[in-house]
Amino acid sequence: MTTYQDPQLQPDPQHQPEPGESPRSSRTDRAKGAISRAVRTPAGRAHPALDVDHPVDESRYPLDKVVFGVTAALAVAFCVWGFVSTDTLSSGAQAALNGTMGGAGWLFVLASTGFVIFVLWVAASRFGNITLGRDGETPEFKTVSWIAMMFSAGMGIGLMFYGVSEPITHFATPPPGTGDPGNAAAAETALATTLFHWTLHPWAIYAVVGLAIAYGTFRKGRKQLISAAFEPLLGKRVHGPGGKVIDMLAIFATLFGSAASLGLGALQIRSGLEIVAGLDGLGNALLVGIIAVLTAAFVVSAVSGVARGIQWLSNTNMVLALFLAAFLFLVGPTVFILNLLPTALGTYVADLPTMSARSGAEGADVEAWLASWTVFYWAWWMSWTPFVGMFIARISRGRTVRQFVTGVLLVPSMVSLVWFAIFGGAAIDLQENGVDIANAGGQESQLFATLAEFPWATFTSILVMVLVGIFFVSGADAASIVMGTLSERGTTEPSKPTVIFWGVATGAVAAVMLLSGGADALTGLQNITIVVALPFVFVMIALCFSLVKDLRNDPMVVRQEFARSAVEHAVVTGVSQHGDDFAVAVRHDDSGAVAEAWKRTHPGPCPTGEPDDPERSDVVVEHDREVGAKD
Structure with a gap:
C-alpha cells in the first residue's frame, strides 16, 4: 500500500535509481523526504497539523512598571517591617503559618504527589514523543553535557546545609510513627525520609514549570514568562491583569525561596567562622554581616560584568563539592556507606506511599513535624520553580518530553542519593559509635562536627564555607536574573539596575527572615517560606491544565x-x-x-x-x- 502527497509527491519518471537502489525504495524514500519537507516548511495558511517555525522571542523589552512596581514596593515594605518591628513580623509569620498548616497543609501534600504522577503520565503518554523544538530537531547539548548541567542544578546550599543535618536528625529523632530512637531500622528510615524530600517530589515540581516553559519557548516561540505558559487557558488575556498577577506571584516565590537558601548559607558560614576563627557570641549580628558581604560581592560581579568569572567559579564549585564528597567517602566509613545505599533506596521505594500520604490528620505531633520538614520542603521547592524551571528549560531544547522528564527526575535524584548516603552515612556511623553529632550545636553546625572527626578538619571546614559562599553569590546572580526577566516582560538579558535591585532585595529579605526567627533563625526561614509559597501552589496546579491543553493541540x-x-x-x-x-x-x-x-x-x-x-x-x-x- 503506497502513500502519496498529490501532486507534489508523485514519482518522478525521469529519476534514475542509484546503484543498488530498487525503483520502489527510490520512490518511497523520495516520497518520505518530500513529506518531511512539506511538514517542516508548510506553504500558505499553516494547518494545525503542520510543524511551523516559531522563532524564540529574544527581543529586549522595557521594564513592566506594574509588575516591577508592585512587587518591589511590597518587598521593600516587608524589609522595613522586619527591621523596624521584628517581633510583630515574627508573631505575624507564626500566626500565618498556623493558619496555613491548619487549612492548607493537605494542599501542599496532595499537590506535590500530584505533580509526580502528572509528569510521569505526560512522559508515558502519547505526548512523550513531542520535541521541545521543531519536529526532528536534535538536542542543543550532548547528553553528557546535559547531564552535567543537570547535576550542577541539583547542587546548592541546601545539599551543603542538610547533607548531614537531615539524616542525623531523623536518625536521632525518628519521624512520628516510624519507631523509637535507636531502633534497628532507624538508619534506613532516616535516609529514606531524606530521599523523599530530595528526589522525585522536588524534581517533579521543577519539571512541571520547566516543561511548560521549554514547550512554550522552543515549540511555540513565546516569551520566557510564567504567564506566557497560560496562553492556552487565558488566550490574549494573558497579556492583561491576569498575566501580570501570575508573574508577580512568580517573583515573590523566587524572592523568598532564594532568600531562604541564602539564609541557610549564612547560618552555615556563621557556624564555620565560630568554629574555625573563634568568632563566638556575635549571634545575629554576624549573620547580617555575612549576608551584607556576600550581597556586596554579588553586586560587584553584576556591575563589573564578570559573568564568565561567576560561571567559572560555579564550575569550580561543582568540582570542589565532588572532591569533598569523594574525600569523605574514602576516609569515612566506606563499607557502611555502600551497605546503606541499596538498603535506604529499598526502604524509600517501600515507604513512598506512606510518606506521600502523611498529613496533619495523624495528630498535632505529625502536623508540627510536617511544618518543620515535608511541607517546608514542598513550599521551598515550589518557590524555586521559576528559577530552576527556566534553567532546565534553557538547556533542554531539542529533547523530547519523555527524555526531559526522565533526565530531570532521575539524574538529580541519583546525585541526592549518593550525596546523602555519604554525608548522612558518615554522621550516622559516628553517632552509633559514641560521637554525639545530633547534639553538636544547631543543624548548621553538624556538618562541621562530622568533618572534625576526620583528617584535614580545618581545611575541609574552610572548603565548606568557600563552597557555600560561591553558591550564595552565583545563586543570587541567577535568581536575580530570573526576577529581572519577569520584571521586564520576558527579556533574556534584563538591565543591570533591575538585576542589582533584586539581588540586594534577596539579601535584605534573607536577613529579615533570619531575624524574625529570633534565637532559632531557621524557624523564621521556614515559617515565611511556607506562607509566601501558598499562592504559587494554585499557579502550578493551573499550569498543569494549561500544559495539557497545549500538548493536545500540538x-x-x-x-x-x-x-x-x-x-x-x-x-x-x-x-x-x-x-x-x-x-x-x-x-x-x-x-x-x-x-x-x-x-x-x-x-x-x-x-x-x-x-x-x-x-x-x-x-x-x-x-x-x-x-x-x-x-
Whole structure:
C-alpha cells in the first residue's frame, strides 16, 4: 500500500535509481523526504497539523512598571517591617503559618504527589514523543553535557546545609510513627525520609514549570514568562491583569525561596567562622554581616560584568563539592556507606506511599513535624520553580518530553542519593559509635562536627564555607536574573539596575527572615517560606491544565489523530471498492467524510475548516494500477 502527497509527491519518471537502489525504495524514500519537507516548511495558511517555525522571542523589552512596581514596593515594605518591628513580623509569620498548616497543609501534600504522577503520565503518554523544538530537531547539548548541567542544578546550599543535618536528625529523632530512637531500622528510615524530600517530589515540581516553559519557548516561540505558559487557558488575556498577577506571584516565590537558601548559607558560614576563627557570641549580628558581604560581592560581579568569572567559579564549585564528597567517602566509613545505599533506596521505594500520604490528620505531633520538614520542603521547592524551571528549560531544547522528564527526575535524584548516603552515612556511623553529632550545636553546625572527626578538619571546614559562599553569590546572580526577566516582560538579558535591585532585595529579605526567627533563625526561614509559597501552589496546579491543553493541540498530536481518522476511513473505502489493490492519495475532496470522522473522535472544530471550505483537503482512495497493495 503506497502513500502519496498529490501532486507534489508523485514519482518522478525521469529519476534514475542509484546503484543498488530498487525503483520502489527510490520512490518511497523520495516520497518520505518530500513529506518531511512539506511538514517542516508548510506553504500558505499553516494547518494545525503542520510543524511551523516559531522563532524564540529574544527581543529586549522595557521594564513592566506594574509588575516591577508592585512587587518591589511590597518587598521593600516587608524589609522595613522586619527591621523596624521584628517581633510583630515574627508573631505575624507564626500566626500565618498556623493558619496555613491548619487549612492548607493537605494542599501542599496532595499537590506535590500530584505533580509526580502528572509528569510521569505526560512522559508515558502519547505526548512523550513531542520535541521541545521543531519536529526532528536534535538536542542543543550532548547528553553528557546535559547531564552535567543537570547535576550542577541539583547542587546548592541546601545539599551543603542538610547533607548531614537531615539524616542525623531523623536518625536521632525518628519521624512520628516510624519507631523509637535507636531502633534497628532507624538508619534506613532516616535516609529514606531524606530521599523523599530530595528526589522525585522536588524534581517533579521543577519539571512541571520547566516543561511548560521549554514547550512554550522552543515549540511555540513565546516569551520566557510564567504567564506566557497560560496562553492556552487565558488566550490574549494573558497579556492583561491576569498575566501580570501570575508573574508577580512568580517573583515573590523566587524572592523568598532564594532568600531562604541564602539564609541557610549564612547560618552555615556563621557556624564555620565560630568554629574555625573563634568568632563566638556575635549571634545575629554576624549573620547580617555575612549576608551584607556576600550581597556586596554579588553586586560587584553584576556591575563589573564578570559573568564568565561567576560561571567559572560555579564550575569550580561543582568540582570542589565532588572532591569533598569523594574525600569523605574514602576516609569515612566506606563499607557502611555502600551497605546503606541499596538498603535506604529499598526502604524509600517501600515507604513512598506512606510518606506521600502523611498529613496533619495523624495528630498535632505529625502536623508540627510536617511544618518543620515535608511541607517546608514542598513550599521551598515550589518557590524555586521559576528559577530552576527556566534553567532546565534553557538547556533542554531539542529533547523530547519523555527524555526531559526522565533526565530531570532521575539524574538529580541519583546525585541526592549518593550525596546523602555519604554525608548522612558518615554522621550516622559516628553517632552509633559514641560521637554525639545530633547534639553538636544547631543543624548548621553538624556538618562541621562530622568533618572534625576526620583528617584535614580545618581545611575541609574552610572548603565548606568557600563552597557555600560561591553558591550564595552565583545563586543570587541567577535568581536575580530570573526576577529581572519577569520584571521586564520576558527579556533574556534584563538591565543591570533591575538585576542589582533584586539581588540586594534577596539579601535584605534573607536577613529579615533570619531575624524574625529570633534565637532559632531557621524557624523564621521556614515559617515565611511556607506562607509566601501558598499562592504559587494554585499557579502550578493551573499550569498543569494549561500544559495539557497545549500538548493536545500540538501539531504532532493533531497529525496522529487526523491520520487515524483518515486512514480508517480510507482503508474501509479501499477494501470495499477495490479489495486488496488500492492506494491512498491526498488531494482535494468535497465529500467531507474525513472531516466528519475527525469531529466524531475529537471535540471542537475540525482544523481543516468547515465542509464548505474550498481549501480543505481529505484523503481519497483510488485503484492502485501501478503497485498492488500485496507488494
